[in-house]
Every structure is written in structure tokens, then in C-alpha cells.
Amino acid sequence: MLASLEKTPLTIFREMKLFIIVWVGQLIASIGTTISAFALDVWVYEQTGSVTQFALIALANTLPLILLAPVAGLFVDRWDRKWTMIISDLLAILPTVAIAILLLIGRLEIWHIYLANTSSAVFMAFQMPAFIASITLLVPKQHLGRANGMLSLMNGTARLVAPPLGGVLLGLISLQGIIALHITTIFLSIGILLLLQFPQSRTPDITNEGSSFLKQTTYGFTYLLARPGLLGVLIISAYSFFLVGGVQVITTPLILSFAPVTVLGTIISLFGVAILAGGLLMGIWGGLERNMNMIYGCMLLTGVFLIVAGVQASIFVFIVGIFLFFLLRPIIASSTQAIFQAKVEPLVQGRVFSIKGAIEAVGLPLGYITIGPLAEKVFEPLMATDGFLAGNIGQIIGVGTGRGMGLLCIIMGILTISATCIAYFFPRLRLVEDELPDVIDEVALATPAADIPAMAK
Template sequence: MTQHPKNTGMRIFTIIWFGQMISAIGSQLTSFALGVWVYQQTGSVTQFALISLFTTLPMILISPLAGMLVDQFPRRWIMLFSDLGAGISTAVIAILLSTGDLAIWHIYMGAAISSCFAAFQWPAYTAATTLLVPPQDLARANGMLQIGEAAGRLVAPILGGVLLLFLDIDGIIYIDFASFIFAFSILLFMPFPKQYIDRHRAQITPWFKEASYGLVYLIKRKGLFALLLFFAVNNFLVGIVQMLVTPLVLSFASATELGTIMTIGGVGMLASSVIVSVVKTPQYLILSIFSFMLLGGICITCAGFYQLVPVLALIAFLFFFGLPIINSSTHIIFQKKVPSSVQGRVFATVGAIANASQPFAYTVAGPLADKVFEPLMTPNGLLAGSIGTIIGVGQGRGIGLMFIVMGILTVLTAMIAYQYKPLRLVEKQLPDAVNYHSVVN
């Protein structure tokens, strides 16, 4: 296997990353515009929230199969396949919208199809990063991935709102399609790393064993499996918070102030992503994960107490500042500990299990707020005379109490997880895998 010069892989990764980031921003623009369209057409929060469900659930269900295929076929072609599928889905939505035939169920179907293709794209992209980028540059590469996510979070709502003033929604979707062509072209023509594929093993192993291989691999490595479960629990708690941020803030502030808070959160995420990409990797990444998970729990708890926009903006900045550090540290641990030849299956399993709790969170958040917590915090509610004297009563205070509960549970989860030795010492006890880096012309 021919070793590539030190910086070649990083240069290729940077070009691919730029194309993928532009495509991701385009996709988020479409997501924003279609969300606005659905809400304007229906006036239903439930139908609006169903977009999130159709965006996440198919990806979770199809991930085991996707991971198996990612390890059996060149990852460049898997990424091209997933980008092409998502691009065609977007083009169909644009055509239906321009002809006046677009219905709500088309949006859900398009989100589900795109979600299926995303199940292939994420493990292929993450595993290809390990092949392209030398180990000493993994922190920088993962920081860049977080920059791409932060840029989308920061740019898409602002740019989408501005574009809707000058373009119809189908115009925004065509911009998304152009961004897909850009990213697709880069993937098609850039040299890509060679990938070891164990064809013999793939031929004699039943498909269901191939699909479950990632789960079996992780269960045998207690530290990695514990890290995965830790994230699944945290994603459930944060998923509930994510669904309730808008009604919490709008209970005492305007939509413009909500946008300001979220924008400042995006600035925090972008600032942290830049820092991750340029600062030397700490010796023990697991300590960074625990520390910033604790900070996130404290931020969520504090958000439930205050009804002041400047305070919530600061909390949003701190919370989102920690996310890229947590995500990039976790990616690096898995990339270093899992051999490249099985990363497709393992990363697909990681994505499926870590995100499986989110649809459940989206499902229970609304009923918990409307049927349980909000009634408790009305002026005549059961908790009005106790907790209500501290955080206030009335509209939104039940959601505030939910934030406090979810924040405390997040802190407790981090503290309990830290006590589990295989997780706390995962970087010491589990040896690094040997991953090779090579480039084809």
C-alpha cells in the first residue's frame, strides 16, 4: 500500500469537506423553507414536528444495512450514491411545488427518502475521513466537520429568511440542487483513498450477521459500548429540550428574540468548531466529553429558571460551544479504536443507537408539556405554591420546569457514567487500531 505524503490526504479531505458543507447548507435551506411552507399551509405544530420524525426514523431503521454495504463497496461510490438519491428527491419536490401539485405527504415522503440515503452517507463519510487523514490530523478534520454543521445552523435560518423575501420556495430548492451538483462533482473527480475490503469474508458471512456485526463489535468492547449508550441517553434528554426551546422562549419573548438567541448559539458552536480544528488534541478526550456534558446539563437547568433574553442568549452560547468538542472528541475515539475495514458497520450502528432515542423524545415532549408539566405550573396548579414561587407560574413555566428536570438528569447521567471504569479509561485500556492511509489517482 503506497503511503501518501503527509499533507496530501488532508488537502483532498479539505476539498471534499468544502463541497459537502456547501451541500449541507443547501439542504438545510430547503429544510427551513419546507418547514415554513408546511406550517403556513396547515398551521399545525404536530404536522410541522412530523418532518423531524420522518427525517430521523428511516435513517435509524436502515443504518445496519447501510453500514454493511459501506464496508463492502468503495466509500466514494457510496457517498456519490447517497448524494445522488437525496438530490433526485429534492428535485422531485421542486417540480411538484412549481406545478402546484405538492402535498404535505410529499414533504414527509421526501424527508424519509433523504433520511434513507443519509444512512449511507454519514458512515461512509466518517470512515473515509479515517482513511484520508493521518491520525495526528483527525482532531483538525473533525473540527472542520463541526464547522460545517455550525455554519449550516448559523447560516441557513438567516439566509433562508432573507431568500424567502425575494424567491419562491421552489427557488430555494433549486439553490439546494445546485449545491448538490457542486458537491457531487467534487466527489466524482477527486482522488480517494484505497479501501481494504475483505471480499472472502463478505461472501461466506450471512447478511444478517454482517448487518449486526457493528453491534456485536461494540458489545465486546465495553468502553465503546458504554460511550454509545451514554450518548443515546443524553440525546433523549437533549431531544426533549430541543423540541421545547421554541415554545419556552415564545412564552415570554418575540420570534425575533428567539432568532437572536439561536443565532448566538450558532456563533458559540462555530467558535468552538474553529478552536477544535486548530488547537492540539488533549491527551484524554473522554475527560473533555464528561466536562462539557456537565456544562450542557447545567445550561439546560439554568434555562428553566430565567425568562430574560440576554441570559438565555449566554446560556445558548455556552451550550452550543460544548457540542463540537463533545462530538469531535467522540468521533476521534471511535476512529482511533475501530479498524478502518469495519468502520462502516460500526459507525452505522453508532449512528442508529445514538439517534434512536430522538424520535421517542420528539413523540413524548409535546404530551409531557401539555398534559403534565404545564398544568402543574398554572396559577392554581399543584406546584404553584412550591416550585412556582421560585420559577414563576403561567404559560411556559411548565416547560421551564421540564428544562430543569432534563438538565438535572443530564448532569446525573454524566456523573454516573464517569463512575464506570471501562468508559472512563476507554482511551487507556483499549488499544488503537491500525488504519492505513493511501490515495488513488
């Protein structure tokens, strides 16, 4: 029994071979897409000189993913997942081709960028849940943690590589060349998908196909409401996204209160390294057998690291605390995703995962719009040299610029630890891995090694 649990890296590679091939293609596409997005952001800033435009571009990228989640999830469950990814990629690249043509003839304008980003995001609302829902078809249950860690590694790699590489490529091949590179990477990833045969789920669809379109599109919500343990996992995940939004919105001004602007970029890149390292750790290790224990432990440590980051007016202490905070992010995300993949029937994963992604996506901007104003309008004045809290809390953590944001980090840390402890006493959440049956064992998880790659039917 013990011998069966101890697998060599070669054995793990063989069992995850199909997923790894797909992952490589998606990594190539992700790097190309992120570099292109970075270059377009630079172009927009050079044309307008407005930082506000970045927020509008981010909104154009995010809003369709949230609004279309119920509908996209329904069709992802009805369509072949591999072909959904291929067609979505093809359609999502068309707006980029249009930008390239407009740029070539000298007619590109700012509103074209917004329109193109929104159009691409519409199609990516189908591609992303199709990819995530395919993982249970490509990976044995015992490797879900590794697979999800590799997803975090993919996202972290793209975000870390894009800014420096995009800056170099802008000088070498200009924006037109970067867009051509983006299109090339997408077609490479599509080519890889075309060469592969995805296993098909044998799990029957548990939804009522005769129900109305409205009931079908809202099925993801009703599915989660009927399973409070899964809903609790999703709430924890969304809250962790909220924390990320809160940390991101105060990081820049807090760092600038300690150090000059020349240091800011280096520190933010360092936090990207933390996300990359966390994804790499999960990709190699795979996590604990019980994912809920991993989630509880990491959320408690998240609270501790937030307190550490805010407790002292020291740039070194802040960097250490936030670095460790971001290091845990891929571990939390991988563990929550593994629970959903193991417990949600494969033929409804598109609907459920789309709703999951939409709710998590809301958490990020919610952190921006709540923590940001609280820091600027409430806590910074309270912790000013002559502020209301200067004579008590200020004697412990210091006063002046940045100390209000430090106090806010401490409060977020305390709330995270408290909420995690409360969540532990919710039995449906704590026992979700025991009470809900595993569904992944009912799926054809892998094709024989000889069939990889094989031409798609």
C-alpha cells in the same frame, strides 16, 4: 519530542488537505440541501397552514436513517466509500429533480414532498456513514478532533445560513430557482469527489464473510456489545441527543413566557451561533489528548448550564445557560466520534457508525416525546401559582407560566451531573482509550500532496 507536537497551521493544513477539500464540497452541498429543505417547508406551510405537517416531514427525513442503518452500514463497508458517496448523492437528488418538474408543470402536491423526502433519506442513509467512515482514511489520528469539529461547523453553518438566505432567495429566484441551486451544489460536491483519490484501508476485515446476511447486518450491535467501553460512549452520546431534544421542545414556550414572539427567532438563531462557535473551536483547537476527559468535563458543565438556565425566571439567564449548553454540543459530539474513529476497525466502520447514528437519532425525538408532555402535563401545573410545589420549590425559583419548564431544566441538569459521576466509576468506559487498541495507525492515512487533486481511478 515537544517540537514534533507543536505544529504550525500550515503543517496542519497540509496533513488535513485531502479532508479539507472533501469537506468544502460537502459544506457546499449541505448549504444547498438545507436551503432547499427550508424553502419546501415554507411551501408546505403556505399550502396547508398546518404546523403538524412539519413534524411529518421531519419523520420522513429521519425514519429511513434509523430503519436502514444496519443494512446501509453493511454495504458501506463492502463498497468503495468515495463512490458510495457519489452514487448516493446522485440518487438522492433524483426526487428533488422530480419535485422541480412537478412544480414546473403545476402538479406538485403535499404527498409528493413526503415521498421525495423519504426517497432522498433512503440514499442519505448510505451517504452519511460513508462520509464519516472515510475520515479515518483522510485524516491522521492527531487531527480527528479537528476534523469532527469541522463536521459540526459544517452542520452549524448550514443551519444558521439556510433560514435567512432561504427567505431572501425565495423572494429573488422563487422555489424553482432554489431547487436548481440545490441540484447545482450537489453536482459541485460530486465533481470535487471525482477529482480526488481516496486512500484505501489495509486493515483486514475482522468479520466472517461466510456468515449469514442477518449476522452481517447486526454485526454493528454485536461489535458494540463485545466492547462495553464503546457502548458506554455511545450511551453518553445518545443521552446528549436526548437532552438536545428536551431543550428544543421546551425552548419556544419557555422563551414566550418571558418575551414576545418577535424575540423568539433572534434567540433561536443565537443558539445556532453557539453550535457554530463550538464547531469552530474544535476545528481550530482539536481538543484534549484524552477524549474521555473532554466528554466527562463537558457533560458535567452541560448539567451545570441546564441548572443555570432554569434556576431563575429571567430571559437573560435562560439565554446564557442554553447558549453555553449548545456551545458544548459540538465538543461532545467531536470527542465521541474521535474515539469511535480511533478504536473501530476501518473496514467495519460503516456498520458500527450506522448503528451509532441510528441510536443517536432516536435520542432526539425521544427527548421531544418525553420532556414535552412532562413539561406541559406535569411540571407546569405543579409550579402554577396555586400548584403543589408553589409553596416550597416555588419560593426559590418562582411560580407561574414557564416555571415548570424551568424546574424541568434543573432536574435534567442534576440528572446529567449525577449520571456523569456514576459513569466515571465504570472502568471500561473511563479507560476505553487505554484498553482498546488504536486501529487508525494501520491505515494508509494520506496520499502525497502531489496526488491531490488527482483524477479518480
